[in-house]
Every structure is written in structure tokens, then in C-alpha cells.
Amino acid sequence: MDTEQQPGEDPKDPKGPKEQGGWFSAGVGSVSAASFFSDSGHEIATAVMPSFLTSTLHASPGALGLVEGVSDALTGVAKLAGGPLANEPRRRSRIATGGYLGTAVATGAIGLAVTVWQVGVLRALAWASRGIRSPARDSLLASLVPPHAYGRAFGLERMGDNLGAVVGPLLAALLVTHVGIRETLYFAALPGMLAAVAITVAGREARRTLTEPAARRRIRLNIKELRRAGMARVLVPIAMFELGNVAVTLLILRATQLLHHGTRDLAAATSLAVLIYAAHNAFAAVMAYVGGHWIDRAGPRVAFATGGVLYVAAYGMFAVSWHGWLPLLAAFVLAGSGIGFVETAESTLVARMLPDALRGSGFGVLGLVQAGGAFASSTVVGLLWTVLTPTVGFTYAAAWAGASAVTVLVLRGAAGSSRLLRSGVE
Template sequence: MTTTPAPDQSAASEQERWLTPGVRGIGSASLLADVGHEIPTALLPSLLTSTLGAPAAALGAIEGVSDALAGAARFGGGVLADDPARRRTVAVGGYATTAVLGAAIGGATSVWQVGVLRAAAWTARGLRVPARNALLADIVPAKAYGRAYGFERMMDNLGAIFGPLLALGLVAWLGVQWAIGLSVIPGLLAAAAIIYAIRHTPTPTRRDKVPLRIRVRPVLRGELGRLMGAVAAFEVGNVAATLLILRATELLTPDHGTKTATTIALGLYTAYNIAATVASVPAGRLADRLGPRGPLLVLAAGVAAFATAYGLFAAGGTVVAVLAIPFVLAGVGIGAVETAQHSAVATLAPEDLRGSAFGLLATVQSLGNLAASAVAGILWSAVSPTAAFAYLAAWMLLALGGLLTAVRRS
């Protein structure tokens, strides 16, 4: 005679199957790494302008070059991560190198040193991303991809909240340079967490090394190719969150003054990050529950949330409660989109192409975000903020159409 486990026991057993030590290790690595690199990121403007006396143009040049190198490194990291054994080395090396180089910025005595260290740290960070995502797919069954990637995204978003807060405390206690230097501690703890995760990952059965080959065409075939096309449309409309903050600040300044408007806008941005954190795991759970098309459906819902948010930003509004709506919608959207993108790629990519697929995804994300911010900034200055957000909303609608087409064909 068999007995049926109680519902709460089944739920607990199911959670244990996907929330393994390996998944917890990768999630912890994302949290700690984000805390580690958010500290120098938050303090870089002050270090360059106040401590080293550099102009604002230097900050823009350093960040632009670093972001470009990170995008290129993500593509190269995907090629490296196709090999199950090699992806482990790349992941550990990427986390450790990013931590050391990022913290070394605190000891820089000239602008060129800051530029070199920042660019090198961002290159290492880009290299590790496809390896980490491929490792996570190695650990969990396909039916739990959504929850696993949702958990990783939640931990990453928590790091984005805690990192700047820790930076503020360290600056008040020790100053800018020491605060940046101490960012090595959470960074190295992230490397330790990824080692812990690897030790709880099944050892690759394949003994021979996978040759290093750039494989773009196979990734762009079939359902995976259609997904990448829709993701590209989304990312070309996925503007940097700093423009959302700027929009809120400009709308609130006439009634509240510049200082208060800036404070409120930063509070709204915090709400955006909290919404992204809270939405990630439920989005992944829903993607798993909806079956094979679940990631595409959740991705479409996230894109629709972005389209609505951008429409509200285009319309404008000077009431704080009204402005909070598009910030929360965009936060929920990014939590759902990032989770569903990773889950969909893990589901659709053949195992021997998984690294390349994640590398191409990360490259599309990086280049698309750059294009979105650049074009929106030009439209903002040349026409109006309304035109900029209308342009972004149009790309979201195009991406939504592509996703719905992919859902029907899948």
C-alpha cells in the first residue's frame, strides 16, 4: 500500500530538488559579487572628480570603454563556456579577478590607472557571465530552470540594493579609497561561493576538451534564433535605469525643487530594484509551471510591463504616487525578463552550445542596452523626453510581437 505525501511535504521535497547547495552557492556568488562591484561603481565618480581632479568626460570615457569590453568579453566567455570543464575555471577566475582588479582602483593615483583597472575588471566580469549561467543549467533539471534562474536574479538584485548602502557606510567610516579597496572582501567571498557551487556540481563525464570555436549560426537557428531576435528587439529598447531617474527628477523639480526631487527619484529607483528582486522567483516559478512555453510567456509578460511603463513615462506626471507606478512596473518587468531569458536559453540551447548561447545572449544585452541609451539620449535632447520614451515603447511592442509569434510556433 502506498501513501500520498501531504501537499506541504511535496512542496518541500520539490524545493529541495532544485534549491540544491550548488544553486545556493551560485546565488550567493551573485549576491556577493554584486555587492563587491557596486561599491567601486558607486564611488567611481567621487574618486575621479574629487580625489583625482578629472573632468566628467573622463568618467564617461572610462565607463564607455569598460562596458564595450565587457560586452565583447561576454561573447568570448560564451565560446570558452561551451566546454563543461573549462567553464568552471573561467567562472572561478572571472570572479576572483574582478574582485582584485576592482578593489585595486582604490589605490590608483592617476586617471589612466583607474581606466586600465576598471576596463580589466569589467572584461573579467564579462567573461564569467556565460560560464555562471551554463553552470546553473548543469545543476538543476530542465523543469526547474525558471526557479533556479529566478533565485540567481533575486540574489543579484539584492546585491544591487545592499552594495551602494554599504558603500555609503564605508565612505563615512574610512573614506572613498579605503571603501573601494575593501570591496575585495565580498568579491573574493563570491569566488569562494562559486567554488563551493562547483564542488556540488556533477563532474563532467567528457574527458576531451571542446575545441574553441565561434558558433553563432547554430545558435540563431530555429526556436533559439527566433528567441534571440525578440530579445534583441527588447534590449534595443531597454534603456539604462539612470534615464528613468532623470525623467522623474525633471518631472518633480518644478513642484519640489532639485534636491528633494533627486531624493524622491532615488527612492523610486530603490522601489524599482525591490520590485525586480521580489518578482524574480515568482516569475521563474510561473515559467516552470506553464510548461515548455512558460519562459516565452513570462518573457512576453515582462516585455508588456516595460511597454506600459515606458508609455507612462512618456505621458509624464508630477504626482509621486503616479510616478511610482512605471518604476514598479519596470522593476517587475526586468525581474521577469532576465529570469525568463536565461530559462528560455537554457531550455532551447543544445548542451554543447549552451555556453555560446549564453554568450550571445549577454552580448545582445550589452550592445542593445548601449544602443537604447544612446538613441534615447539623442531623442531626449533633440526632441523631447516624451519622444524618447515613445521610441523605447515602440521597440517593446515590436519585441512583444516577436515573442507572441515564437509562442505560437513553439
């Protein structure tokens, strides 16, 4: 069992009828639906981005890595800024709705770009909107369920997100074939509008459950409180994992280049790579749901470590120059399974550790660490790929994933000792 269980997280703890009742509600389902619709939209753009940049706009893999890295970095800054705003329960729905709309509009507008810098600006705007909404959405979701069901709730939300990432690439593959790459990008805004509607439904349910006075909380990050709660210990393995978690567009580009071989032309290679990428997201959805139930029984650290090991195996396969689709499918399945475990574990760790008044700040700091690591990993791997070889880049990423799996298990023992000491003091 995980040793970081906090007071009130035991399902036998009599915290009221909600604690002992079912965890699923219309609000929880609406949060998952919002993630599904939004991801369906921006994954259309993600799926065709490698070909759009490298073929239509004639950019290099390094430029793709830089665009994705900068966008991820801005996502982190936006998450950090949105964290303190999300500490206020009555503000969460408006922030989340606005963020979903911003992501939809900016993502669809990428199709209008005629230069690489325009793509970079629009991608950054989309990802910044995505970042500002994330702490609000996650804090809203945690407020809708009892603590003993955090794993299942975040697993369901991650499942919705990853199912959207299945639908998005499939739509992209269909649209690329019939209307072309640039025109495909225009369709990315439509599902995002539905996401904004869905998150509004969840926000209304969350507001009905509020029992606290209408007085607003101060907007501040609460670094000292987060540190006292143990956030630094949790963030160490997360940061290590994210330093190796490269943007999926680089994985798609790797598959596209390897499949563009022999008699297979670029359009066919792109479509096949996008279809294989859909399997990545399908397995991520399944493992997020399964992992959420596992986490509620065994704790998030084991699931996180398992995800890190799966990533080592996946990157090891991406490092090899396969030209057949089957090994690439296996690599995408391993990576998808790994991210399904890791993302659910990361959110559950933060939700379990922090009270509602700090969760917005906690999710904001988590987002900054995730995005900062993604910026570093995507940029470094893209440059290693361009200057040296793809094998060097993916070996670098695999090393960080393996180190994170080891570190989270090593720190687990330290977390247990710390908890026992706190119990003794209390």
C-alpha cells in the same frame, strides 16, 4: 503552455532520479550567493556613478550614457569570447572565479579615477570581467538542475543578483552620507571577493556530478549548430527588448535631476534616488523568483512579453517630469518587475533549447545580443536626452520594449509549428 519544450524537458520523462527529485542544492544556492555578493559590490558603484561623473568630474549625461554603453558593449564581446570556453564543463569554475575577482578589483578602483576616460576604462574592465564569467556561470547552473526546473533555478539566481542590487544601493546611500562619493567606491571590491568564494563552491559540486570522459571539447562558437537549434528565432525579440533596455544609471540620473528641486539639495536628491532605485531591485528579485516558477509551468514567452509591457509603462512614467518621489517610485517598481521577468525568461529560453555541449556558446551569443542592445540603447537615449529632451529618449526606449512583447508572442505560434514539423520528421 509554451511550445518550445524540448525532449527531456517534461518532468514526467524518466531521465533518472535527479529528474524526478528536488532541484535545489548547495551548488545552486552558491551560484545565487555569488550573484548576490557580486551585485552588492558593483551596484555600490552603479548607484553613485551618475553623481560621481556629473558632479565630481563635471561630465554630461551624454558622457554617462557613453561610458555605460561602451562598457555594456565590451561585456557582450567578453560574453561571446567566454561562451566557447564555457562549453567545457571542467573549465567553467575557473573562468567564473576569475571573472568575479576581476569585476571586484576594477569596480573598486573606479574610486581612484580623476578623469572621465579613467572611469570609462575601469568600468569597461569590470564589465568585461563580468561578461567573460557569465556563460560559465549560467552553463554551470544549468548542469546542476534538471530541465523541468530551469525556470526556478535561473529565477533564484536572478533573485540573488537583484537582492544584491538592493543591498548595494542601500550601502551606497549610507556610505555617501558618512564618507563621501569617491570613498564609497572603494568599498565596492569587498563583496566581490566573497562572490569568488561562493562560485568556487558551486564549481566543486558541478565537477562531482560529471560522468563524461576527461577529453576536452574543441573551443569554437558552433554558429551552425546554434542556428539549427533555433537560436535566431529566440534572439529576435530579445534584441528588440535590449535596444530599449537603457542602463539603470540613466534612470538614477533622471530621478536625481527631478528630485533636485526646490529646497532639496543634490546630496539629498542623490540619496533619495538611490533609495528609490533599491525598490526597483527588490521588485526585480521578487518577480524573478515568482517568474521562475511561472515559467516552469507556462513557459518563458508569456513571462517575457509581460516584462516588455511593464517596461513600456515604466518608461512612459520616466518620460514625464515628476518632482515628487511617489511617481518615480512607481516607475522604478514597474521597471524592476519587468526586468525580473525578462532576464529569467531569456536564460531559460537558451537553457531549454540547447544541449550542455552548446550552452556556453548559446549563453555567449545571448550576452552579445544583450550587450549590443544595451550599448545602442544607453548611447542613443543619452544623446537624445542631451540634444533634445529626456521625454524623447524614454519614448524611444518604450517603443522598442513594446515591439519586443508583440514579437515574442507572434513568433510563439511559428515556434509551435516548427516543433510539430520536427516531431513529424523524427
